[in-house]
Amino acid sequence: MRRALMILAAASLAGCGGASSDPGITAYLQVANAQYVAGPLEPDPNAVGPMLEAVNLQTTKVLPGQENLSFSGSVDDGSSALIGLADDVGHWIVPASAADPLNAGAYQFQTKLSFSPALPLGTRDLIIRGVDAQGAIGPSQKYTMTIGSTAPAGQLVISLVWDTESDMDLHVLAPNPGDPTTPIEIYDKNPVGLPPHVAGTPPLTGDDLKNAVAAAGKLDFDSNGNCVIDGRRQENVVFTMPPPSGMYSVLVDAFSLCGQVDAQWQVTATDAYGDALDSAQWEATDADTRGNHGAGAGRLAFTFSIP
Numbered sequence: 001m002r003r004a005l006m007i008l009a010a011a012s013l014a015g016c017g018g019a020s021s022d023p024g025i026t027a028y029l030q031v032a033n034a035q036y037v038a039g040p041l042e043p044d045p046n047a048v049g050p051m052l053e054a055v056n057l058q059t060t061k062v063l064p065g066q067e068n069l070s071f072s073g074s075v076d077d078g079s080s081a082l083i084g085l086a087d088d089v090g091h092w093i094v095p096a097s098a099a100d101p102l103n104a105g106a107y108q109f110q111t112k113l114s115f116s117p118a119l120p121l122g123t124r125d126l127i128i129r130g131v132d133a134q135g136a137i138g139p140s141q142k143y144t145m146t147i148g149s150t151a152p153a154g155q156l157v158i159s160l161v162w163d164t165e166s167d168m169d170l171h172v173l174a175p176n177p178g179d180p181t182t183p184i185e186i187y188d189k190n191p192v193g194l195p196p197h198v199a200g201t202p203p204l205t206g207d208d209l210k211n212a213v214a215a216a217g218k219l220d221f222d223s224n225g226n227c228v229i230d231g232r233r234q235e236n237v238v239f240t241m242p243p244p245s246g247m248y249s250v251l252v253d254a255f256s257l258c259g260q261v262d263a264q265w266q267v268t269a270t271d272a273y274g275d276a277l278d279s280a281q282w283e284a285t286d287a288d289t290r291g292n293h294g295a296g297a298g299r300l301a302f303t304f305s306i307p
Contacts, residue, residue, distance in 0.1 A: 024092070028119045029085045029126075031092035032068075032112040041084030041091035041127045041140075049138030050076040050130040053103045057126070061146045064266070065117035065161050065233065072110040074100040075130035075138070081109045082137070085145075086125040096130075117161045117233075118266045118281045121147050152220065155272045156239040156306070158250055162265035163233070167224045168284065169253040170235040170267065171298050174217050175246025175306075183249070184217075185295050186237050191219040193237075215241045227258035245306050250278075253298030254288035261285075267301045278302040 024036030055073035062069060075081055075096045084091025096107040113126075126145050130138040151159035160170040173183040178195045186193040193216040197203055204212055217239045223232040252267055266281040280301035282288075288299065 022090070024090050027085075027090045028088050028116045028124075029083075029092070030114040030116070031083055031094060032114070034083070034092040034094045034111060036090055036092055037082075038090045040087055040089070041082055041129065043086070043125070043127050043140040043142060044129075044137075045139050045141075047129070047137060047139045049136040050078055050132035051138055052076075052081070052128060052130050052141055053100065053106050055128065055141060057143055060126075060143055061148060062115055063148055063150050064115060064119045064121070065163055067112075067114040069113040069115075070110075071113050072108065073128070074103055074106040074108045075132065076103075076106050077132040077134075078107040078109075078130050079133050079135075080131045082127075082129045082131060083111070083113075084127050086127060086142075091127075093131075115147070117163045117264060119147055121149055121276075123147070149270075149274070150234055151236055151268075151270065152238055154238040154240050156217070156243040156269070158237040158248075158267065158269045159234065160236070160252060160265060160267045161234045162263045162284075164257070164260040164263045165224060165229045165231070165233070166257045166260045166263040166284070167227055167255040168233075168235070168263060168265055169222070169255050169293070169298065170219065170237060171251040171253060171296075172217060172219075172237045173249040173251070175244045175248070177244050180246065183247075186217050186219055187253075187295070188219060188222040188225065189294065191222075193217040215239075217243065224258065227256055229258065243306050247303060247305050249303045250280075250301045251296075251298035252282065252284075252301055253293055254284035255293050256289055257284070257286060269302075269304055277304045 053074045058070045078096040081094045094109045096109040098108045100106040100108045125142040129140045151157045162168045171187040176184045184193045220236045263284045268279040269277040
């Protein structure tokens with residue numbers, strides 16, 4: 001009976017057919033051991049219904065792609081809790097089935113929250129509402145989540161993140177001040193974007209070489225390279241000094257899925273103030289792993305210009 005009332009209440013709230021077999025993979029928020037409901041969870045702090053008790057959220061500061069954030073609480077005379085991010089494509093029904101020993105008549109829920117790698121940076125409200133055994137939906141509580149960046153600081157940072165233990169490679173074609181017709185490609189086989197040596201000229205040495213390396217864009221890490229899994233799932237090309245003027249092209253090469261079904265990735269370019277210059281996302285499948293994986297490989301995510 002509790003389960004039936006829980007689903008009916010969620011259906012009424014969502015206004016789009018309620019709980020279904022949709023796994024909710026397009027939602028920014030994923031909730032463990034929960035039922036997905038299409039449509040955002042609407043806040044209503046003044047609703048008459050079951051109150052939430054002893055809500056415990058591990059932290060309100062998260063990163064895109066972060067997994068298994070503990071979240072628990074209890075609902076007065078509760079059958080379930082409704083949980084969702086504001087303006088997300090859907091929300092979740094979490095059963096509240098265990099009696100709360102510290103709150104008479106309340107029932108506990110406990111789950112884990114995971115966040116999509118594509119979750120935009122900034123702030124977004126996490127909304128929770130209780131559903132009681134009669135199907136009434138209680139007032140909302142909200143927690144303002146701060147979604148931060150894992151990218152390092154720099155004058156220009158191009159950051160790639162993805163969501164499965166696969167091998168994605170970031171390629172950045174940067175302007176070559178010495179030859180505007182031939183960009184410099186920065187990727188795992190050429191992690192420091194130094195201009196190629198020009199035949200007939202002396203190679204850079206000493207302070208000249210040190211200054212050139214300092215000014216060049218650099219790839220910080222080849223994550224999950226050759227399917228040696230490190231769990232990082234992030235690569236950054238960083239310019240710590242003002243980047244050269246001109247056109248930049250950003251590509252993502254699905255080197256290998258390493259046995260995974262797919263990999264959802266997001267790549268973003270930010271300036272010295274942390275403002276996004278451009279961003280793109282894609283779901284890499286087996287088809288994306290075929291072909292060349294050397295220079296120039298990968299799917300074009302976007303281009304941008306530095307004046």
